[in-house]
Amino acid sequence: MTGPGPGKIKLCAKVYLWRHGKRELLNATVYLHVKGWSRARVTHIDVEGSGIEYRLVGGPNNGLYGEIVGSGSGIVFSPFRDTWRLEVEERQVLARVLRGGEKCVGYLGGKRGGIFIGFQKHVLRLLEKLAEELYGIAPSKSKRL
Numbered sequence: 001m002t003g004p005g006p007g008k009i010k011l012c013a014k015v016y017l018w019r020h021g022k023r024e025l026l027n028a029t030v031y032l033h034v035k036g037w038s039r040a041r042v043t044h045i046d047v048e049g050s051g052i053e054y055r056l057v058g059g060p061n062n063g064l065y066g067e068i069v070g071s072g073s074g075i076v077f078s079p080f081r082d083t084w085r086l087e088v089e090e091r092q093v094l095a096r097v098l099r100g101g102e103k104c105v106g107y108l109g110g111k112r113g114g115i116f117i118g119f120q121k122h123v124l125r126l127l128e129k130l131a132e133e134l135y136g137i138a139p140s141k142s143k144r145l
Contacts, residue, residue: 007137029048042124063107066079077117105119
Protein backbone atom coordinates (compact mmCIF):
# COMPACT_ATOMS: atom_id res chain seq x y z
CA MET A 1 0.00 0.00 0.00
CA THR A 2 1.34 3.42 -0.94
CA GLY A 3 0.59 6.58 1.00
CA PRO A 4 -0.72 7.02 4.54
CA GLY A 5 -2.84 4.35 6.15
CA PRO A 6 -3.61 2.62 9.44
CA GLY A 7 -0.43 1.35 11.07
CA LYS A 8 1.82 3.42 8.83
CA ILE A 9 3.77 5.93 10.92
CA LYS A 10 5.11 8.86 8.93
CA LEU A 11 8.69 9.58 9.94
CA CYS A 12 10.38 12.96 9.62
CA ALA A 13 13.21 11.73 7.42
CA LYS A 14 15.50 12.79 4.60
CA VAL A 15 16.56 10.26 1.99
CA TYR A 16 19.81 10.51 0.06
CA LEU A 17 21.17 8.45 -2.82
CA TRP A 18 24.95 8.21 -3.00
CA ARG A 19 26.20 7.33 -6.47
CA HIS A 20 29.62 7.99 -8.04
CA GLY A 21 30.69 10.02 -5.01
CA LYS A 22 27.74 12.42 -5.28
CA ARG A 23 24.92 12.79 -2.75
CA GLU A 24 21.43 13.44 -4.12
CA LEU A 25 18.45 14.35 -1.93
CA LEU A 26 15.44 12.30 -3.05
CA ASN A 27 11.87 13.57 -2.90
CA ALA A 28 10.49 10.79 -0.71
CA THR A 29 8.17 10.13 2.21
CA VAL A 30 9.25 7.56 4.80
CA TYR A 31 6.92 5.39 6.89
CA LEU A 32 7.40 2.79 9.58
CA HIS A 33 4.83 0.20 8.47
CA VAL A 34 3.85 -2.05 11.37
CA LYS A 35 3.02 -5.74 10.93
CA GLY A 36 -0.69 -6.53 10.72
CA TRP A 37 -1.76 -3.06 9.57
CA SER A 38 -2.62 -2.02 6.01
CA ARG A 39 -1.67 -5.41 4.54
CA ALA A 40 1.83 -5.55 6.11
CA ARG A 41 2.94 -9.13 6.73
CA VAL A 42 6.12 -7.98 8.49
CA THR A 43 7.21 -4.67 9.98
CA HIS A 44 9.33 -2.69 7.52
CA ILE A 45 10.29 0.79 6.34
CA ASP A 46 8.54 2.24 3.28
CA VAL A 47 10.33 4.87 1.21
CA GLU A 48 7.76 6.27 -1.19
CA GLY A 49 8.35 8.60 -4.10
CA SER A 50 7.87 8.73 -7.83
CA GLY A 51 10.18 6.40 -9.72
CA ILE A 52 12.43 5.42 -6.81
CA GLU A 53 11.75 1.72 -7.38
CA TYR A 54 12.94 1.94 -10.99
CA ARG A 55 16.13 3.84 -10.12
CA LEU A 56 17.20 1.42 -7.40
CA VAL A 57 15.93 -2.08 -8.21
CA GLY A 58 14.47 -1.96 -11.72
CA GLY A 59 10.82 -1.69 -10.72
CA PRO A 60 8.16 -3.32 -8.55
CA ASN A 61 8.62 -6.98 -7.57
CA ASN A 62 12.42 -6.71 -7.86
CA GLY A 63 14.83 -6.44 -4.98
CA LEU A 64 18.28 -7.07 -3.62
CA TYR A 65 20.06 -7.93 -0.41
CA GLY A 66 22.58 -5.69 1.22
CA GLU A 67 24.09 -4.45 4.43
CA ILE A 68 22.31 -1.96 6.67
CA VAL A 69 24.58 0.10 8.90
CA GLY A 70 23.57 2.50 11.66
CA SER A 71 24.97 5.94 10.91
CA GLY A 72 24.21 7.67 14.21
CA SER A 73 21.56 9.78 12.45
CA GLY A 74 19.69 6.95 10.73
CA ILE A 75 20.58 4.02 8.50
CA VAL A 76 22.56 3.38 5.32
CA PHE A 77 21.65 0.54 2.94
CA SER A 78 24.47 -0.70 0.69
CA PRO A 79 23.71 -3.49 -1.78
CA PHE A 80 26.16 -6.41 -1.83
CA ARG A 81 26.68 -6.26 -5.61
CA ASP A 82 26.46 -2.58 -6.52
CA THR A 83 28.24 0.69 -5.79
CA TRP A 84 25.41 3.01 -4.72
CA ARG A 85 24.14 3.60 -1.16
CA LEU A 86 20.79 4.75 0.20
CA GLU A 87 20.91 6.87 3.35
CA VAL A 88 17.79 7.48 5.44
CA GLU A 89 18.33 10.18 8.09
CA GLU A 90 15.78 9.90 10.89
CA ARG A 91 16.68 10.27 14.57
CA GLN A 92 13.45 9.37 16.39
CA VAL A 93 13.25 5.71 15.33
CA LEU A 94 15.92 4.60 12.85
CA ALA A 95 18.89 6.03 14.73
CA ARG A 96 17.75 4.04 17.77
CA VAL A 97 17.46 0.60 16.18
CA LEU A 98 20.99 0.42 14.80
CA ARG A 99 23.50 2.55 16.69
CA GLY A 100 26.41 4.11 14.81
CA GLY A 101 28.43 1.31 13.23
CA GLU A 102 26.03 -1.54 14.08
CA LYS A 103 25.22 -3.73 11.08
CA CYS A 104 22.65 -6.22 9.88
CA VAL A 105 21.66 -7.84 6.61
CA GLY A 106 18.64 -6.27 4.92
CA TYR A 107 16.48 -6.47 1.83
CA LEU A 108 15.46 -3.57 -0.37
CA GLY A 109 12.44 -4.38 -2.53
CA GLY A 110 10.56 -2.46 -5.16
CA LYS A 111 6.83 -1.83 -4.90
CA ARG A 112 4.46 0.36 -6.88
CA GLY A 113 5.29 3.92 -5.83
CA GLY A 114 8.53 3.27 -3.97
CA ILE A 115 10.62 0.74 -2.10
CA PHE A 116 10.57 -1.07 1.21
CA ILE A 117 13.44 -2.01 3.50
CA GLY A 118 13.27 -5.26 5.42
CA PHE A 119 15.43 -6.07 8.44
CA GLN A 120 16.62 -9.10 10.37
CA LYS A 121 14.34 -10.32 13.15
CA HIS A 122 16.22 -8.71 16.06
CA VAL A 123 15.90 -5.28 14.40
CA LEU A 124 12.22 -5.87 13.58
CA ARG A 125 11.51 -6.45 17.26
CA LEU A 126 13.17 -3.12 18.14
CA LEU A 127 11.15 -1.31 15.44
CA GLU A 128 7.92 -2.84 16.77
CA LYS A 129 8.81 -1.93 20.35
CA LEU A 130 9.47 1.70 19.36
CA ALA A 131 6.24 1.85 17.32
CA GLU A 132 4.29 0.77 20.38
CA GLU A 133 6.17 2.94 22.90
CA LEU A 134 6.34 6.14 20.85
CA TYR A 135 3.15 5.95 18.76
CA GLY A 136 0.88 3.42 20.49
CA ILE A 137 0.74 1.12 17.45
CA ALA A 138 1.42 -2.52 18.26
CA PRO A 139 1.97 -5.26 15.70
CA SER A 140 -1.14 -7.30 15.09
CA LYS A 141 -1.83 -10.89 14.15
CA SER A 142 -5.51 -10.20 13.52
CA LYS A 143 -7.32 -10.06 10.20
CA ARG A 144 -6.60 -6.35 9.56
CA LEU A 145 -4.47 -7.27 6.55
